Amino acid sequence: MIYRICFAYMKNAPDAEDATQDAFVKLLTSGKAFESAEYEKAWLIRTAINVCKDKLRSAARRNESLSDRGDLPAEPSQIDETLQAVLALPDKYKTVIYLYYYEGYSSAEVAKILRRPQSTVRNYMLEARRLLKERLGENYEK
Amino acid sequence: MKSNTIISAWNGVNPDDAARARMLGNIHARAAEQPQAKPKLFRPATLAPVAACLVLAVVIAAPQLRRDYIDLPNAAGNVKAYFVDDAPISGSEGALVALTVDEIFSEWSTDSVRATVLDLRNLVVDFGREKSYRALVTLEVGEVYRGGLAAGDVIEVMMYFPLDIKTGCGNDVMENLRVGQTGIFLPRRYSGDEYEWVGSDENTLRVRDIAEFGFPDGQRFAFLETDDGLIFDRETFSEIADATTLEEVAAYVKTHSP
Numbered sequence: 001m002i003y004r005i006c007f008a009y010m011k012n013a014p015d016a017e018d019a020t021q022d023a024f025v026k027l028l029t030s031g032k033a034f035e036s037a038e039y040e041k042a043w044l045i046r047t048a049i050n051v052c053k054d055k056l057r058s059a060a061r062r063n064e065s066l067s068d069r070g071d072l073p074a075e076p077s078q079i080d081e082t083l084q085a086v087l088a089l090p091d092k093y094k095t096v097i098y099l100y101y102y103e104g105y106s107s108a109e110v111a112k113i114l115r116r117p118q119s120t121v122r123n124y125m126l127e128a129r130r131l132l133k134e135r136l137g138e139n140y141e142k
Numbered sequence: 143m144k145s146n147t148i149i150s151a152w153n154g155v156n157p158d159d160a161a162r163a164r165m166l167g168n169i170h171a172r173a174a175e176q177p178q179a180k181p182k183l184f185r186p187a188t189l190a191p192v193a194a195c196l197v198l199a200v201v202i203a204a205p206q207l208r209r210d211y212i213d214l215p216n217a218a219g220n221v222k223a224y225f226v227d228d229a230p231i232s233g234s235e236g237a238l239v240a241l242t243v244d245e246i247f248s249e250w251s252t253d254s255v256r257a258t259v260l261d262l263r264n265l266v267v268d269f270g271r272e273k274s275y276r277a278l279v280t281l282e283v284g285e286v287y288r289g290g291l292a293a294g295d296v297i298e299v300m301m302y303f304p305l306d307i308k309t310g311c312g313n314d315v316m317e318n319l320r321v322g323q324t325g326i327f328l329p330r331r332y333s334g335d336e337y338e339w340v341g342s343d344e345n346t347l348r349v350r351d352i353a354e355f356g357f358p359d360g361q362r363f364a365f366l367e368t369d370d371g372l373i374f375d376r377e378t379f380s381e382i383a384d385a386t387t388l389e390e391v392a393a394y395v396k397t398h399s400p
Contacts, residue, residue, distance in 0.1 A: 003155070003157055003165075004152060004155050007155050013157070013161070017157070017161060017164070017165055020165055021165055021168050021169050021172065024165075024169045024173075025169055025172045025173050028169070028173040029173055079154060079155070080150075080151055080154060082147050082148060082150070082151035083151035083152065083154060083155065086148065086151065086152075097148065098152065101148040101149060101152075102148065102149055102152045106209065106210045106211045106212075106224070107210055107212075108210075108211050108212055108213035109211075111213065112213070118212070118213050119296075119298060122261075122280070122298075123280075123296055126260055126261050126280065136147075
């Protein structure tokens, strides 16, 4: 899950791996005590998102491409048209789409994880579905 | 709402065994190097569950476990609400409450807006001993004639009966709602202390947990522009019974919107 969330932001395997590792290292060194596994998971998701945003901001400030490195692991084997369309969504929509459709969270649960009002999450999903329909046509929800 | 297309697309984003091993090794090494507030030993025995986190397993759940629940933070007892794709369609039920035109606008101090329908979803409110099927209409406000909304606001309005979303037709005005449609709407704003329950009050719903607004019935609180022309309750709004455009309706609604 964390790797896929990172991939949604970083859009390439090497940077997604870096961000995933950073998120888990933060978890292991945080010393935080969580009241439940679900809280821990939600914290890890938000941390991963913040790690990705920091990396992207930092790269933008240095005006560099993050993936300009020699020892790059292989890209995921299949990035099809649907995934390309999802990755092209604004960041706030991508995570909602992933958590809702792929991980099976309800809109209420997504709202709790991302600490957004439920109506905001539903609006994000609405807008994301509209954008995906524009790009992929009617059948992407089948 | 499932999307096998999106699920299949994400299945392609899966680190291979080498990538997983690399990440686990790096996480272990980096965590061991850093000062920790509370040491978390990363023994090989814990690699399996961490690897499980990194392995993006497909979530396969029985349909009933994938319900899209609506958070009800102020409900009492065991009330649940969740969206459904299929709902028993029977139209709005019961006789309309007798209201004059003035009362339609003043009874609940409804807002008056021209808006576009962004989404229609059916839902269930499960009170335990009884389930109530309803609909949630998402509107984007275009023009405001009365009330505190602003152009661009997106609001959710609850209806007390489900909609036939697939066909978008029926006898009542609201049964003709379709996504993308424009209309003039008179939603009422729920107060924070409106509650519902069935029988005794052990299972109680705070209505605003579902939506901030509601339509009191399916007939008199919307004027819809459809492919078959303007649809509204022409008998109730006899003054504008011959209206054919939303502009005529807007001029009329403004007279009731001080």
